[in-house]
Amino acid sequence: MTESTPANSDITINELGGVTAIPGLLSGKVAVVTGGGQGLGLAMARSLVDSGAKVVLADMNEESLQAAVTELGGDGVATGAVCNVSDLEAVEKLAEAATTAFGGIDIWVNNAGITRDATIRKMTEQQFDDVISVHLRGTWNGLKVATALMREQDRGGSIINVSSISGKVGNPGQSNYSAAKAGIVGMTKAVAKEVAFKNIRINAIQPGFINTAMTAAMPQHAIDSKLAEIPLGRPGEPEEVASVVLFLASGLSSYLTGTVTEISGGRNICSRSPSPRRGDVCVEPRRGGPTFPSHLCRGGSPDHREKRPDVPAGTSGRCRSVGSVSHLAFCVPAGTFQPDGRAASARVSFSRFACRAGGRRRRRPCR
CATH class of the missing domain: 3.40.50.720 (NAD(P)-binding Rossmann-like Domain)
Incomplete structure (x- = not known):
């Protein structure tokens, strides 16, 4: 050759x-x-x-x-x-x-x-x-x-x-x-x-x-x-x-x-994800939680969202949880809608991916 x-x-x-x-x-x-x-x-x-x-x-x-x-x-x-x-x-x-x-x-x-x-x-x-x-x-x-x-x-x-x-x-x-x-x-x-x-x-x-x-x-x-x-x-x-x-x-x-x-195409270049706020509800993604792009949440807070045309109206941005919330959970403001049309509720029944406080699993909104 x-x-x-x-x-x-x-x-x-x-x-x-x-x-x-x-x-x-x-x-x-x-x-x-x-x-x-x-x-x-x-x-x-x-x-x-x-x-x-x-x-x-x-x-x-x-x-x-x-x-x-x-x-x-x-x-x-x-x-x-x-x-x-x-x-x-x-x-x-x-x-x-x-x-x-x-x-x-x-x-x-x-x-x-x-x-x-x-x-x-x-x-x-x-x-x-x-x-x-x-x-x-x-x-x-x-x-x-x-x-x-x-x-x-x-x-x-x-x-x-x-x-x-x-x-x-x-x-x-x-x-x-x-x-x-x-x-x-x-x-x-x-x-x-x-x-x-x-x-x-x-x-x-x-x-x-x-x-x-x-x-x-x-x-x-x-x-x-x-x-x-x-x-x-x-x-x-x-x-x-x-x-x-x-x-x-x-x-x-x-x-x-x-x-x-x-x-990696820039993946994981952010040092910190947006923090959950009082009243947000933890949703387990394996059971119908939000699946739309995580970059909808910007500016360090769920309040700062940049909507995109490909996201259905009425949906909230997906914010990766930090701090007291499991890394496999997501937080969405209570009362907003998930992609499948179901309203998020403060009475969501959490599984092992729930919000945590003091190391114990709790069925409660994120705080």
């Missing part, structure tokens, strides 16, 4: 106007991408290959690996290795395979991950340990092996750790995942300080709501709820995550290390 260069090929731009590849930018470089058989990992690998790098994919699914290698252009530019990243010996063998195939490693992307979602009440120790093992220990294993090899090569390198916006704000039902992703941020900064003198740069990314097979399977009301929190008003595309990885992998980011880049 002939490597393209800026002189004879155009920069690849996606439908949204984003740059997904710069031919020749990574010529002569070798990259390892864990979890690279599909999804975000494959998009990252594609961007690296299209920019001139040779890529070694690691994944637990051998069929996905073979299909991915073929899609990327075959053995001349890519190869695959079955690897359990939570096993240090397996990660060491992955590095050996990359060195044997392409002569070294310049870029390492710690992307492999799993989910085992459950509330803290129902989550088992095994579910917690499985997620921590793959995400946190897996990233540590990748860092340990990659930095050791890059120090021996004495030509520097770039390592990108894939965290998540969940590691910043936490997701209900994902205490294991959120903890692991938060841990990756601290690990990134710590190891970046240890190896910077060898010109080994380590940075993290935190993707938000991205179009993948997993998010596509979510119920529509859940998708709408997440989109309402994104100022850009749309989910991200895998290629938009890959373009940030490309930037961090290349010399374009030569003075960046220990950084964390959010790829």
Whole structure:
């Protein structure tokens, strides 16, 4: 396969106007991408290959690996290795395979991950340990092996750790995942300080709501709820995550290390949601609560609302609760109407998502 260069090929731009590849930018470089058989990992690998790098994919699914290698252009530019990243010996063998195939490693992307979602009440120790093992220990294993090899090569390198916006704000039902992703941020900064003198740069990314097979399977009301929190008003595309990885992998980011880049369309940039006021009623969203955009409430108070044409007349803005109110509850002024036409009442029967006072659940309006 002939490597393209800026002189004879155009920069690849996606439908949204984003740059997904710069031919020749990574010529002569070798990259390892864990979890690279599909999804975000494959998009990252594609961007690296299209920019001139040779890529070694690691994944637990051998069929996905073979299909991915073929899609990327075959053995001349890519190869695959079955690897359990939570096993240090397996990660060491992955590095050996990359060195044997392409002569070294310049870029390492710690992307492999799993989910085992459950509330803290129902989550088992095994579910917690499985997620921590793959995400946190897996990233540590990748860092340990990659930095050791890059120090021996004495030509520097770039390592990108894939965290998540969940590691910043936490997701209900994902205490294991959120903890692991938060841990990756601290690990990134710590190891970046240890190896910077060898010109080994380590940075993290935190993707938000991205179009993948997993998010596509979510119920529509859940998708709408997440989109309402994104100022850009749309989910991200895998290629938009890959373009940030490309930037961090290349010399374009030569003075960046220990950084964390959010790829979230602006989601969670607000430090505080509007506070509930006396007389507001808590409504559980799983039982008919408001589902219209959260940004209808602005200015730090439910009194400051910006109505939009797509919101039915008579509805109140959805204000995320804070303080004494459960994070899964919403507050709407008593007497106003919910989207389904039912009037909110101060006599709403609250469930476990109710307003709280002194740590106990109460059936009462927010105060």
